[in-house]
Amino acid sequence: MSPQNHRAPSKLLWPVVVGVAYFIAAALALWLSRSVSGAATIWPASGILLSGLLLRPAERWDGILLASAIASLSANFAFGSSLSVSAGFTFANIVEAMVAATIVRRSSGKDLAFDRPHGVGHFAVACLCASSVSAFLASLLSGDWSGGFTSSWFLTVLLGQLILTPLVMTSAQALRRLRLPRDYRRIAETIALLALVAVVSAVAFWQTHYPLLFLPVLPLLLATYRLGPVGATLSVFTIAVFGSLATSRVTTLFGASWPVQDLVLFFQFYLAALLVAALPLAAALAARDDFVGVLKRQQAYFEMASRTSSIGYWRLTLADSSLEWSEEVYRIHGLPIGEPPLLEDAVNAYHPDDRPLVEAKLDEALQTKGQFAFDARIITSFGELRHINSRGQVEFGDNGEAVALFGIFQDVSDRVRLVEDLRAARVMAEAEARHARELAETDQLTGIPNRRKTMAVLETEIEACRTKGTMLTIGLLDVDRFKSINDSFGHVVGDLVLQDVALACDKAIRTSDFLGRIGGEEFLVLLPGADTAAAGPIAERIRLAVIRDTAAGEVPEVTVSIGLAQFNATMRTSQLLQTADEALYDAKRGGRNRVEIASPC
Structure with a gap:
């Protein structure tokens, strides 16, 4: 088999997978909408199609769009829509996916990251634009310009993209990064949190006597905090499923009767509010975790560099004369890492002949509000004499007053010994040169x-x-x-x-x-x-x-x-x-x- 023939099935596989998934999602949404008088809460097929496009390069969109169009036409026609209406709805859904995918690609490139606040923002704008275009086309092609139809279409499509696309995209990215052995503890935590969301959602939606719609927010936030964007989208999807099922059975809310269409519209706004709260929070938490990871790596690199070069740092708070030492400063002093010593003890660690110099340099820095630098000797806890170099500057508060002294602290004993050895070697070399010269000039x-x-x-x-x-x-x-x-x-x-x-x-x-x-x-x-x-x-x-x-x-x-x-x-x-x-x-x-x-x- 030639390479071209071998690649042909793989090119067809993805459009087929997206098309089948689109048909199943559309059929389930249409079946559910039939039980609530023709009103669907979300249109998950929109999110599936948008995910299918974003997971593939633009030059392979044709097959995906064609397969999804066939699936949409089939699902709408199978559930009682005429061929012309089915074609109009299909056209609106296909255009919306193309608009959203194009905007996302141009704003975020090939790598759409739901763990970055700007990525979530670009995606939300793309979905709003695409849903607006889709609602306009659906109203135009169906001839139904009633506010209920247009707003319902807009929110249904928007929620489908906002909920399903992040879920599919983050799951796909997680599968790409999957490494054995699997983290079964993480999997168990995910299942437990989603079960908690499901139970709380069922309690909140399947009773009408008490206003408990705030309850799902709590496990949603917990799942978002623990699982990130995946937890946020899975939780909102779970809430959407239980809420949609409850909407088909509940006709009263807070003791009053509500039209089904109004309940669906209310629930859609409720889901949108949850997404608006959860997705940016998940992105911010993920960005924070990445930032913390970067800080930890930088801290590890700094500690390694400090140990290698024998450089630490210290900070003296002027208000209470409290000291803060890095780990390397403890090592240089020969002290166990822990509570820093009192200021008096730290000063007494310097050689008696060098203490006046140290105090004078620090006092001068405070008076001039500038920098300081000095070389001195310390006596370690083992009685060893070490040469150190310290340099730093004064820290100022918001009012411009000096609040602290910050400086680096480097053990330069090896350098001092090297300089002394070089000086001794130079003296010896000069003496030998003089001796050689004398020998050359002496009878x-x-x-x-x-x-x-x-x-x-x-x-x-x-x-x-x-x-x-x-x-x-x-x-x-x-x-x-x-x-x-x-x-x-x-x-x-x-x-x-x-x-x-x-x-x-x-x-x-x-x-x-x-x-x-x-x-x-x-x-x-x-x-x-x-x-x-x-x-x-x-x-x-x-x-x-x-x-x-x-x-x-x-x-x-x-x-x-x-x-x-x-x-x-x-x-x-x-x-x-x-x-x-x-x-x-x-x-x-x-x-x-x-x-x-x-x-x-």
Whole structure:
């Protein structure tokens, strides 16, 4: 079988189901109306047809309308109406369904929701318009313009749509959402409530001595509250059935005789009033339940987010100093969830050193009627110190006066520890960097700056001389006969000699001077702010210190030769060093263990 042939029966099934249901409902209403002198209370077939249209897309309405037209024509003709009258009534009923369905689709789209107040409003307007059109067409085609016929037709059709359509639509939607296992408790509650409506309706309608028409309202409201739109429509339908049956048997009401037509009209208005009260209430209750569900989900999400981020909230009512805490605030304080503590206890939970800050921030917010924010420490019930951040604002009443303080409360202990760890890591990294830099700039044997560092300091001092016009003298120092010491005593002793020379020189120079080893047994002394006249005595002090310290130590006594040179603005660094080197050479040539000053260039 091809897919097209397979889909053909399913397209025909719905029109057949609607047509059969329409015929049964119309036949029952006509049979009941015959027992009350031709007056029907409601026309349920209208609600069935409208439901059939709304449950299917508009492009499939043709088959449903055709099947319902055949059912309507057959039912009216079978119960004694002429073919022409049956056709007129059928035409009016078909048009009314098309008008109502079109208005509903254009106002509410494909999803008509009876659990939304605006959906109920759109549906009621559509039914009023459609019933008005139907009553006009029925009066026009039948030629009966009497007020009784027109109003009876209008109310009969209107009630049929208002009662049956929500009932069918909500039941269909409930079946679509049905999941196993079924909620048998809910089913039992529905049956019990409808039975209560039926019993109360029977008591109210089947006696005429007491005005008990208010009684069905009570179980109707209860069913509406418990079951929503389904309960409202089922209850009104139950009341309509029992009331219609009672109308066929009762001719007196409240001790007075009433014409049957007036009783039917009265009962129709009664049903309309019940619908007007029940359906909007059901929609409002359903909307409330949805809103409560949304709030519960949002509350659950908020609590999950609060636990994850350790954020809670608090509120202080100024009139009685009462506190309100969220669950997370209790957890942060290490307290069981329950009654919040007194304001004094909450303040005392802060670290003593932080309490003045907290009180000052809150007082400032109250005075300025603005916001507040502070970081503080609290001591939990376990004695643990925690860091918190709180920020919020003042709440105002209708008169503009401050009524409360509201704020968030976040445990930032992990963040504070992280910041402290990062700070410690930065300090350590900086120390290691300094150490590495010192290692890179320090002579490993003597512990004084190496050639790289010495040359950098020399360049800095020369630049200062050029920009500031200051003086600079350098001294190039060399250990006399150092090679013979290495050859005679070994390199270990030679290293000890260099260490003692460096130590002696460092003691002899000024605090503003600089000493560095630039290679082998050569050292460079920088004497900022000194000319050769001032540098000579310093160099001589260095020479004597080397002799004295090495003679008193365990290493062989050594001497040094020093060549001094003064910087002038025309010199390059290399020229300055070369001049000092020449002075050192002169000191060596002059017998060693002496200071030689270079001639000015």
